[in-house]
Amino acid sequence: MARLTPNGVAAALAGDTNLKPVVQIVELRGVNVNGVGATRGERFRAVVSDGATTSPALFAAQLGDHARSGLLRRSSIVQLIEYVINDVRARRLIVILNLEVLVPECEIIGNPIILPETGFPNPNPTRVEQFNGAPQYGLMSGNSSNTTTRPTDNISMFQHSIAGNSNFATRPSDRTPAIQPTVQPSYRPEPNYKNHGTIMKNEAPARIIPISALNPYQGRWAIKARVTAKGDIRRYHNAKGDGKVFSFDLLDCDGGEIRVTCFNALLDRFYEVVEVGKVYVVSRGNLRPAQKTYNHLNNEWEILLENGSTVDLCPDEDSSIPTQRFDFRPISEIEDAQNNAILDIIGVVTSVNPCTTIQRKNGMETQKRTMNLKDMSGRSVELTMWGDFCNREGSQLQEMVERGFFPVLAVKAGKVSDFSGKSVGTISSSQLFINPDSDEARRLRQWFDGGGRDASTQSISRDFTPAASRNEVRKTVAQIKDEGLGMGDKPDWVTVKASVIFFKNESFCYTSCPNMIGDRQCSKKVTKGITGNWTCDRCNKEFEECDYRYLLQLQIQDHSGTTWVTAFQEAGQELLGCSARELNALKEREDPRFADTMLACLFQDYLLRLKIKEESYGDERRVKNTVVKVDKVDPSGESKFLLDLISRSSALH
Amino acid sequence: MDTSGPAAFVNGEILNMYVGRRVRTVVQAQREEGGLLIGQSTDGHQLTIKGASGAPMLRYVEIIGIAESNQTIRAEVCTDFGENFDPAPFNGLCKLANGQMKDMFL
Numbered sequence: 001m002a003r004l005t006p007n008g009v010a011a012a013l014a015g016d017t018n019l020k021p022v023v024q025i026v027e028l029r030g031v032n033v034n035g036v037g038a039t040r041g042e043r044f045r046a047v048v049s050d051g052a053t054t055s056p057a058l059f060a061a062q063l064g065d066h067a068r069s070g071l072l073r074r075s076s077i078v079q080l081i082e083y084v085i086n087d088v089r090a091r092r093l094i095v096i097l098n099l100e101v102l103v104p105e106c107e108i109i110g111n112p113i114i115l116p117e118t119g120f121p122n123p124n125p126t127r128v129e130q131f132n133g134a135p136q137y138g139l140m141s142g143n144s145s146n147t148t149t150r151p152t153d154n155i156s157m158f159q160h161s162i163a164g165n166s167n168f169a170t171r172p173s174d175r176t177p178a179i180q181p182t183v184q185p186s187y188r189p190e191p192n193y194k195n196h197g198t199i200m201k202n203e204a205p206a207r208i209i210p211i212s213a214l215n216p217y218q219g220r221w222a223i224k225a226r227v228t229a230k231g232d233i234r235r236y237h238n239a240k241g242d243g244k245v246f247s248f249d250l251l252d253c254d255g256g257e258i259r260v261t262c263f264n265a266l267l268d269r270f271y272e273v274v275e276v277g278k279v280y281v282v283s284r285g286n287l288r289p290a291q292k293t294y295n296h297l298n299n300e301w302e303i304l305l306e307n308g309s310t311v312d313l314c315p316d317e318d319s320s321i322p323t324q325r326f327d328f329r330p331i332s333e334i335e336d337a338q339n340n341a342i343l344d345i346i347g348v349v350t351s352v353n354p355c356t357t358i359q360r361k362n363g364m365e366t367q368k369r370t371m372n373l374k375d376m377s378g379r380s381v382e383l384t385m386w387g388d389f390c391n392r393e394g395s396q397l398q399e400m401v402e403r404g405f406f407p408v409l410a411v412k413a414g415k416v417s418d419f420s421g422k423s424v425g426t427i428s429s430s431q432l433f434i435n436p437d438s439d440e441a442r443r444l445r446q447w448f449d450g451g452g453r454d455a456s457t458q459s460i461s462r463d464f465t466p467a468a469s470r471n472e473v474r475k476t477v478a479q480i481k482d483e484g485l486g487m488g489d490k491p492d493w494v495t496v497k498a499s500v501i502f503f504k505n506e507s508f509c510y511t512s513c514p515n516m517i518g519d520r521q522c523s524k525k526v527t528k529g530i531t532g533n534w535t536c537d538r539c540n541k542e543f544e545e546c547d548y549r550y551l552l553q554l555q556i557q558d559h560s561g562t563t564w565v566t567a568f569q570e571a572g573q574e575l576l577g578c579s580a581r582e583l584n585a586l587k588e589r590e591d592p593r594f595a596d597t598m599l600a601c602l603f604q605d606y607l608l609r610l611k612i613k614e615e616s617y618g619d620e621r622r623v624k625n626t627v628v629k630v631d632k633v634d635p636s637g638e639s640k641f642l643l644d645l646i647s648r649s650s651a652l653h
Numbered sequence: 654m655d656t657s658g659p660a661a662f663v664n665g666e667i668l669n670m671y672v673g674r675r676v677r678t679v680v681q682a683q684r685e686e687g688g689l690l691i692g693q694s695t696d697g698h699q700l701t702i703k704g705a706s707g708a709p710m711l712r713y714v715e716i717i718g719i720a721e722s723n724q725t726i727r728a729e730v731c732t733d734f735g736e737n738f739d740p741a742p743f744n745g746l747c748k749l750a751n752g753q754m755k756d757m758f759l
Contacts, residue, residue, distance in 0.1 A: 451745065639742030643749075650753060 002077045002102045004109055008050035013085060013092050013217050021080055022102065023048040026112045028067065028074045044072075048080075048094065051110025052213045056093040058086075063096060077103040092217070111209075206283050211256030214287060214301055222283035224314065225250035226321045228257070229431060230276050233267065248274050249297060250282065253320040257297040259290065262305045270311050279314040279321055296342045296413050296429065298327070324433070326412060328440055332377035335460045339418040342427075346410040346440050347373030348448045350380065352398040355390045369394040373409060373424075374457050376447050376651040382461035383411065384425040385432075393432045400434075406448060407434050408441040421461040447647055455644035474641075478560035486612035486623045496608050497633060500575070501562065502555040503598050508572075509580040511546040515539045523549060523569075548580040554627070556608065565610060565625040574630040575601050607631040607638075659759055660717050664747040665698025669723040676726060677717040679734060679743050682708040690714075695740035695747065704728040713738035 005011075008021025027047035044059045044067040059067060066072035082098035206222035214221060229249040236243050247261045260282065262270050274280070285303040295302055305311070326344045329337075337343065352371040360366055367390035374380040385394050393409075400407045410433040414424040426432070435441060444452075458473050475494040479485070485492040513522040513536035526534040526546050534546040550572025554565050573579060576597055586594040609629035614621055660677040661667075668676060680692025680700055690702040692714065703721070705728040708714045713734040718726045750758045 451741075636739035636742060639739070639745070643742060643745040646749065646754075 002106075004049070004051045004077070006050065007053065007213075007215075008080075009048060009053040009055045009094075010050070010215055010217055012080065012083065012094055013053075013055055015085060017083060017085065019080075021050060023050050023078060023080060024106070024109055024112075025049075025072065025074055025076045025078065026054060026108060028072070030064075030067065047112075048078075049108075049110060049112035051112065052209070053215075053218070054112045056091075058093060058095045059099075060095065060097045063099065066099075066101065071104060072099075072101055073105060075105050075108060076101055077106050077109075111207075208281065210254045211250065211252045211258045211299070212254060214258065214299075214303075216287040216301070218287070220284065222281055223250065223252060223258075224279065224281045224318070224321070225252040225256075225258075226279045226318070226323060227274055227276050228324055229429065230274055231429070233271065246271055247295075247302075248276075250280075251322060251325050253318070253322075255322070255325055256299070257325055258299045258301065258303055259295045259297055260285065260303040260305060266305045266307070266309070270305065273311055273313070277323060279318045281310070281312045281314060283310045283312075285309045294429070324412065324431075324436070326410060326438070326440070328410070330377035331373065331375045331379040331381045331460065334381055334416060334422050334424065335379070337416045337422065339416060341416045342413050343416065343424075344410070344412050345373065345375075345381070345383075345414060345424060346408065346436075346444065347375040347381070348406050348444055348452070349397050349401055349409050350374050350406060352394070352401045354398070355394060367391060367394075369398075371397060372459070374448075374452075375444060376452065376648050378455070378457055378648055380457045380459045380461075382421075382423040382459070383409075383414070384417075384423060386426050387428075389426050389430070389432060393434060396434060406453070408436065408444050408448075409434055410436045410438070410441065421459070423461045443651070447651065451640055451644045451647065454640050455648070474645075476560040477556065477558045477563050480563060480610075480612060480623070480625065481561075486614045486625075491611050491613035494610050494612065496556070496558065496610055497605055497638070498556040498558040498608060499603050499605050500554050500601055501557045501603065503602075504553040505598060508550065508552050509548045509584055510551050512549040513539055513541075514543055514545065514547040515541060521547070523547075548584050550576075550580045563625060565608070565627050567627040567630075571627040571630050575606070575627075577601075605633045607633055661759055662747045662750045663720070664696040664744050665694035665700060665724075666696055667747055667751050668694075668698075668700070668720055668726070670751065672720050672723055674720060675718070676720045677715065678726070678747075679713055679715050679738065679740065681713050681740070682710050684710065692716075695744040699724070701725045702728050702731075705731045708733070712736055713740070 002022055004024055005019065005021035008019060008023055011019050012021055025046050026049045028044060029046075030044050044064055046057045046059065047054050048057045049055075059072075063072070072078065078099045078101050080094070080096055080099050083094050083096045086093050086095050206220050208222050208224045209218075211223050211225060214223065227248050228251045231247045233244050233246045236245065243264055244267050245261060245263045246267055247259050249257060249259050251257050282303065282305075285305045287301045288304055290297070290300055290302040326346070328344050328346045331345065331347060334343070334345065350372045353369060355367050355369045357365050358368045366387050367385075369385045369390040371383050371385070371394075372380050373383050397407060397409065411424065411426070412431040412433070413427065413429050415427050415430075417423050417425055473494050475483070475485070475496055477496060477498055480494070480496075485494065511526050511528075511534060513524045513526045513534070515522040515536060517539070522536060522539055524536055524538045526536045526543065529535045529542065531542070533542040533544055535542050549569045550567060552567040552572050552575075554567055554575075555562055556565055567575060569580065576583060577600075578597060583594065583597060585591075586597070607630075608627050609631075611626045611628055612623060613626075614623045658675045660675040661671050663671055663676045663678045668678070678694060678700070680690075680694050680702065683691045683693055683699075685691070685706060685708075688703075688706050690705040690708055692700050692702055692708075694700050701724055702714075702716050702718075703725065704718070705714065705716060708731065713736070715730075715732040715734055716726055716728045717730040718728040721727050
């Protein structure tokens with residue numbers, strides 16, 4: 001079945017004549033242009049729809065045959081091949097020069113409003129005058145001139161008397177048989193005229209449309225949505241004097257969002273009316289491009305309320321409209337986010353720091369509080385709260401964490417900062433939700449309680465992860481080479497689960513200087529002199545006895561590959577279980593226990609903490625791996641790590 | 654190795670799915686009642702094991718046998734897993750083996 005081009009009509013009306021949209025004919029009739037019944041002079045008028053927006057359309061005479069033959073009829077789906085846009089007295093319509101009929105007849109797609117007969121361009125001007133000669137407010141009212149006329153030019157239904165609108169009655173546009181400004185091209189239910197004396201009001205309710213379909217070319221519109229955020233009153237002073245403004249955000253059942261702004265008198269009218277969480281029908285506001293610096297909603301437009309606007313509370317709870325809309329990103333994606341980007345995140349709070357008072361640049365003091373959020377991507381991030389958040393949500397979170405409950409926290413509109421690593425901070429329009437009622441929160445809770453709590457995570461909020469087991473980064477041997485670890489400015493610290501498969505046993509230790517420099521041993525290699533004493537070049541001293549320190553070259557292996565690593569004193573000792581001196585003695589005595597000691601550590605799994613860094617060896621640059629810590633694999637801990645790894649990998653799929 | 658009668662990894666809750674079939678699980682021996690061993694499964698359920706008498710109390714025992722009901726297993730093989738067994742990873746294993754990783758087992 002053919003699909004209509006989304007927003008095809010709106011885009012075409014906006015001027016895109018190359019789009020070639022697929023639209024549906026929702027209304028079609030022939031009109032005699034000359035007023036005489038010659039069929040030759042018949043032109044076909046239509047209303048085309050893209051499922052949401054409709055527009056009047058004219059077919060060029062050459063297409064008339066299609067219409068006459070019935071090939072083209074009401075409900076046909078066609079692709080507009082060649083067309084132009086005509087502006088006729090502030091009305092836009094599509095003049096179709098060439099089209100292709102895709103489906104001759106089909107059910108009406110989408111929700112276009114079929115215009116009633118009265119709304120159609122009426123070549124017979126006498127109709128206009130039928131209503132007692134009084135100006136036709138209903139037909140000319142509302143948003144007929146959204147495109148060019150200022151909204152204030154539209155006569156508000158409620159206010160004007162006849163006298164004020166005599167100009168309407170005499171407008172030549174009322175008389176022309178061609179396109180009249182009275183045509184309402186889009187959403188409008190059957191006009192419902194009630195006679196209130198000499199003033200006619202169209203009291204039919206405007207049809208509710210999705211927020212995502214709003215655009216300035218829309219006719220009269222209404223949206224039904226829930227208030228998700230309400231801003232504070234902001235007072236300002238400019239050349240025109242003092243003013244005040246506030247905004248609120250709306251979310252409808254399709255997930256569309258838009259910001260609504262009110263100034264001055266309108267603020268007075270609507271500020272108390274609007275409450276967060278309640279559902280309202282908003283109608284007849286002005287659509288203007290959204291100001292991206294303040295407005296972070298996903299909509300290119302925002303609504304400016306004006307005199308004719310209405311904001312009506314819907315008393316019955318509409319549960320089809322969600323209370324909030326989030327676009328959560330995994331914490332691992334924040335690492336690549338741009339500085340100052342605005343995004344939504346959700347995670348489990350693992351630690352909360354106390355509130356501190358910070359002096360701002362303008363001398364004002366404010367509160368600051370940091371905490372850690374962790375999610376299933378294996379990363380954690382530092383969240384910085386400012387101002388009221390610190391004492392409100394911040395205190396609540398701190399109490400919960402202290403008592404051992406680690407709550408899920410959702411942040412809407414947090415700002416990314418690249419001050420130290422990447423962190424997220426609150427801004428004035430941020431919103432915080434503790435343990436929100438959402439699927440995402442439930443999944444996080446299950447993951448955390450089911451093992452995620454103990455999972456090792458890497459913080460993206462610091463440049464360098466210390467060698468603490470909670471923050472270890474696990475890699476396979478192959479990844480060292482594949483990911484080019486160690487090639488950066490700083491060394492990479494990783495943990496590898498591998499076994500030792502080979503020791504270079506010829507030189508496993510060296511004679512070292514025993515001299516203590518402060519609280520550290522010199523450890524430089526000492527050479528035996530003629531006197532039989534050991535000489536250290538650095539300390540410029542001689543020693544009778546030297547120390548022995550491990551310098552092991554090992555080959556390690558895991559399922560992905562093998563590589564060479566170097567182990568120094570501490571790591572060597574952990575691995576072999578005896579001191580270098582003892583081992584050396586065993587070797588010199590040719591004690592079989594020398595071989596046994598070394599063989600005993602082969603082919604068992606260890607968790608090896610590696611420092612990886614590319615270094616220069618003469619002209620060559622080689623990546624050197626150093627073992628700084630050796631841990632036996634704890635089956636229980638390792639199982640938990642693996643379970644968490646499995647749950648993390650499947651969460652990402 | 655005789656693979657004709659594979660045993661499914663179960664905990665207290667999953668045992669329900671395998672009544673009449675061969676299962677394997679780990680329980681912590683709690684007490685003995687008339688030749689029957691009462692043990693706690695890795696997810697906190699009380700299971701009755703037939704034919705596993707003599708297991709030292711509070712030690713973990715692996716039982717392989719036929720599930721007679723959703724709470725009883727007729728043991729064929731019992732293995733002492735000692736005191737230091739961590740039930741949590743085993744529980745995780747049971748959930749994965751019968752859940753998203755089902756295709757890798759049985």
